Amino acid sequence: MAVLLSVQGLTKAYGVRPLFTELTFDLSANERVGLIGPNGAGKSTLLKILAGKEELDSGTRSLRRATKMGFVAQDDVFPEGLTVQDIVRARLDGESLEDHEKETRISKVLTRTGFDDFDKPAHLLSGGWRKRLGIAREMALEPDLLLLDEPTNHLDIPGIVWLQKLLRASPFGYLVATHDRAFLRGVADEILEINRVYPGGFYRAPGNYDEFLDHREIFLDGQARMQESVANQVRRETEWLGRKAAARTCKATSRIDEAARRRGELKELQYRTADSGSAGLDFVGTGRQTRKLMNAVGIAKSFPGRALFSGIDIQLSPGTKLGLLGPNGSGKSVLLKVLSGEHKPDSGTVTEAEGLRKVVFEQGRTALNHNITLRKALCPNGDMVAYRDKQIHVVAWAKQFLFKVEQLDVLVGALSGGEQARLRMAQMMQQPADLLFLDEPTNDLDIPALEVLEDTLSDFTGALVIVSHDRELLDRICTEVIGLDGRGGSAMYATVQQWLNVFE
Known part of the structure; x- marks a missing residue:
């Protein structure tokens, strides 16, 4: 299949925090790829870069000549004064179409996405219908490649199933970021995960989501074994250096250099595989056995x-x-x-x-309450939280929910x-x-x-x-x-x- 979009050595950071480094991959015609990753990994940023709506720090992004690419953002806000059909019509500006061809395409795509009132003001639409309009607008372009950022947001279950069927029947390829696992299983034939745990910051595997999980487990098991092996080598080399510190032969110098390389390799592995943890959720039941609550x-x-x-x-x-x-x-x-x-x-x-x-x-x-700090929201009185007959310091309690210590004084509204x-x-x-x-x-x-x-x-x-x-x-x-x-x-x-x- 022809490559439509290619990124080479893509690097992006916000301040001192890197999102991804040297990211390299292609998207080809008719590929149906699911994009996943933990919150904050950079999925939305990556999609914006691919769509040409955000700059990359370094690397290249190449779109094949004459390729039409659409982008459905996570949240669309439509200006007042424009109708549903106005929004779609504006997307066709610059297309080589006669007026009657544009109107036919607008009618077709709006009908297909469930609209029956084309003159409804776009800014009055509910979240679910705004999402449908965003999808209709990009489909009117008849893209070769469609990028979708959390397209199931605001859709109800029938709407999600509708979108799943729509994408499956589409003639174009797509890259779709989602946390909806059932939807992911229904639309993706490949999975691309953005996560620092992988070399290069991403891992891509063919097959549906369940097959991806199997591939990922095998990869991460192998990486864990490699990390253990490198750690053992570093330990042995460190012991040798302690005994042979005085030796400065060419052979010894070479071994010192190799030990330094191994330590660097281990440090990089440890950084990537450092457990980011999972939220320690555990709702407490009272143990009440009343037959009818x-x-x-x-x-x-x-x-x-x-x-x-x-x-x-x-x-x-x-x-x-x-x-x-x-x-x-x-x-x-x-x-x-x-x-x-x-x-x-x-x-x-x-x-x-x-x-x-x-x-x-x-x-x-x-x-x-958005106007108090995270510390106050977690622990309104003092520094100790009562949980399951135990007293837990607010710092430990915050870490259990993946908050950093420096976030404790951040306002809830800024989270x-x-x-x-x-x-x-x-x-x-x-x-x-x-x-x-x-x-x-x-x-x-x-x-x-x-x-x-x-x-x-x-x-x-x-x-x-x-x-x-x-x-x-x-x-x-x-x-x-x-x-x-x-x-x-x-x-x-x-x-x-x-x-x-x-x-x-």
């Missing part, structure tokens, strides 16, 4: 002119893990708030066990989305719970953090209710799901896929 009967809720749901019966017992599914706007968060007690149902009853202890993770992490999510979970972990309510807890979390969250929710001994668009997490932890259809109807399902089969 919560019983909801016939609950209903409407907004003016629209019924969200009605006649829903739910019983929550220790070990029940209930997922709430539905398209955007169907009332998932409202149902969660009715169960948590934040909203009252229009009809029906919600009965709680006496002394029920509830802990809530709010969508958008609205409980966080990244992923850091704010970890902070909110750190606060929740200090509150033993019978029942957890989690509204979109996976937003802004990278794959390692998602895997830790799955583990702790799977092990949680109480009950939980969760709203999420992460199919893999829901499939792994939920014992049952309620699907809302967006028209006031609802039903109980065993799995996410069972609901999707009915919904579609």
